[in-house]
Amino acid sequence: xxxxxxxxxxxxxxxxxxxxxxxxxxxxxxxxxxxxxxxxxxxxxxxxxxxxxxxxxxxxxxxxxxxxxxxxxxxxxxxxxxxxxxxxxxxxxxxxxxxxxxxxxxxxxxxxxxxxxxxxxxxxxxxxxxxxxxxxxxxxxxxxxxxxxxxxxxxxxxxxxxxxxxxxxxxxxxxxxxxxxxxxxxxxxxxxxxxxxxxxxxxxxxxxxxxxxxxxxxxxxxxxxxxxxxxxxxxxxxxxxxxxxxxxxxxxxxxxxxxxxxxxxxxxxxxxxxxxxxxxxxxxxxxxxxxxxxxxxxxxxxxxxxxxxxxxxxxxxxxxxxxxxxxxxxxxxxxxxxxxxxxxxxxxxxxxxxxxxxxxxxxxxxxxxxxxxxxxxxxxxxxxxxxxxxxxxxxxxxxxxxxxxxxxxxxxxxxxxxxxxxxxxxxxxxxxxxxxxxxxxxxxxxxxxxxxxxxxxxxxxxxxxxxxxxxxxxxxxxxxxxxxxxxxxxx
Numbered sequence: 001x002x003x004x005x006x007x008x009x010x011x012x013x014x015x016x017x018x019x020x021x022x023x024x025x026x027x028x029x030x031x032x033x034x035x036x037x038x039x040x041x042x043x044x045x046x047x048x049x050x051x052x053x054x055x056x057x058x059x060x061x062x063x064x065x066x067x068x069x070x071x072x073x074x075x076x077x078x079x080x081x082x083x084x085x086x087x088x089x090x091x092x093x094x095x096x097x098x099x100x101x102x103x104x105x106x107x108x109x110x111x112x113x114x115x116x117x118x119x120x121x122x123x124x125x126x127x128x129x130x131x132x133x134x135x136x137x138x139x140x141x142x143x144x145x146x147x148x149x150x151x152x153x154x155x156x157x158x159x160x161x162x163x164x165x166x167x168x169x170x171x172x173x174x175x176x177x178x179x180x181x182x183x184x185x186x187x188x189x190x191x192x193x194x195x196x197x198x199x200x201x202x203x204x205x206x207x208x209x210x211x212x213x214x215x216x217x218x219x220x221x222x223x224x225x226x227x228x229x230x231x232x233x234x235x236x237x238x239x240x241x242x243x244x245x246x247x248x249x250x251x252x253x254x255x256x257x258x259x260x261x262x263x264x265x266x267x268x269x270x271x272x273x274x275x276x277x278x279x280x281x282x283x284x285x286x287x288x289x290x291x292x293x294x295x296x297x298x299x300x301x302x303x304x305x306x307x308x309x310x311x312x313x314x315x316x317x318x319x320x321x322x323x324x325x326x327x328x329x330x331x332x333x334x335x336x337x338x339x340x341x342x343x344x345x346x347x348x349x350x351x352x353x354x355x356x357x358x359x360x361x362x363x364x365x366x367x368x369x370x371x372x373x374x375x376x377x378x379x380x381x382x383x384x385x386x387x388x389x390x391x392x393x394x395x396x397x398x399x400x401x402x403x404x405x406x407x408x409x410x411x412x413x414x415x416x417x418x419x420x421x422x423x424x425x426x427x428x429x430x431x432x433x434x435x436x437x438x439x440x441x442x443x444x445x446x447x448x449x450x451x452x453x454x455x456x457x458x459x460x461x462x463x464x465x466x467x468x469x470x471x472x473x474x475x476x477x478x479x480x481x482x483x484x485x486x487x488x489x490x491x
Contacts, residue, residue, distance in 0.1 A: 024238025024274040033265030067106040075100035089133035097125040124153025139220025148187035155179040204442040214285040219439040240278040250280040255456030264461035271457040275337040288331035328353040344377040383445040387435030443473040
């Protein structure tokens with residue numbers, strides 16, 4: 001019975017693993033990438049702690065009555081570290097650091113009244129903060145919870161004013177209260193920074209967004225991120241879709257991309273499915289159609305077409321000889337990509353029609369042929385946009401009518417290939433050179449990238465560069481939200 005139960009559990013686990021949707025896109029951030037984030041994170045935390053506001057304090061100690069107000073943090077000397085917390089997320093730690101404060105005092109002792117500034121320093125500042133990373137309901141990377149512990153070992157105060165030396169003896173009393181209040185302010189400030197501000201930064205990562213007027217892309221996470229001591233791995237759907245019919249998508253049967261490297265700051269891995277879903281969506285969107293006629297028709301090609309189809313034109317109607325010719329190209333099935341260690345390619349099957357265009361009358365078809373083309377595809381990265389450059393390598397045409405006509409088309413092979421290379425391929429490359437954004441937050445770009453080709457997927461290894469600080473990115477995001485809210489109220 002026990003053996004049967006174990007077998008059933010194993011079988012169910014195997015089925016679940018088999019049915020799990022493979023990612024079209026994977027991203028690994030290594031500890032080297034995290035190292036680059038340390039300085040920016042420290043700066044951001046210092047800015048957050050500098051904005052801590054503390055309430056006015058009033059009290060009485062013997063014959064002393066005091067008021068403390070206008071508390072300001074003037075300097076932070078933080079020794080911090082940022083590292084991965086396995087199975088959880090990120091750990092930000094501050095050890096043996098100091099915070100310098102300035103605040104105003106007002107003290108009454110018997111008939112003596114005094115006021116002035118107090119410079120205080122919090123020493124032995126220790127903060128332990130863990131950010132829990134998850135996939136939210138929309139498939140977005142999110143900080144779900146913050147575990148925070150902060151304590152200050154001691155606090156010193158230095159008084160100024162006419163009775164500064166006299167008041168030194170009550171410094172312990174005042175700083176004990178200040179240390180308690182400051183302790184209570186640190187974690188709420190960091191909780192707000194993570195759960196509100198950093199999550200605003202993560203919302204700049206595209207999840208489901210339009211690429212152009214034809215297709216969109218889905219970068220939703222398929223599962224919670226996997227965190228080890230050396231990396232953060234994320235599996236994204238990485239799927240394009242037709243904007244006019246978002247539910248008609250390509251099923252992912254591609255190889256699961258594998259990232260084994262840790263040398264670079266970040267690795268982006270894309271399977272054949274990523275590219276095939278894009279080709280499928282553009283095909284369904286009706287983009288793969290083209291007509292070449294009039295000024296777009298090369299003169300040499302037009303002359304060759306007239307010579308090739310002279311007999312056909314004379315048999316149909318000799319008057320058609322005076323009218324312009326047209327080539328209509330229509331891809332008949334979704335193109336497919338192939339990625340091998342030697343590089344990437346795209347195979348295309350296309351129907352090519354040769355027509356005469358008599359003015360004011362329906363076009364007259366002279367021939368219908370099938371074109372098989374193979375393009376070499378070179379993948380590149382700029383900033384955080386992925387682009388592809390195509391180069392026509394193999395080209396073949398044959399008649400849909402007869403084998404005899406296919407033989408007659410052999411002289412057209414070379415000129416048609418040249419026409420595609422000169423006229424059509426540059427148009428395609430010009431359209432796709434803008435590329436598509438990969439799932440990274442605003443303000444962070446790829447630099448020094450290297451593209452590697454594997455069987456079934458590519459890997460882009462790169463380093464990271466901050467174009468602007470975390471604070472600026474978040475403030476820009478928040479200002480955009482404020483503008484949207486204002487427009488809603490106006491409407």
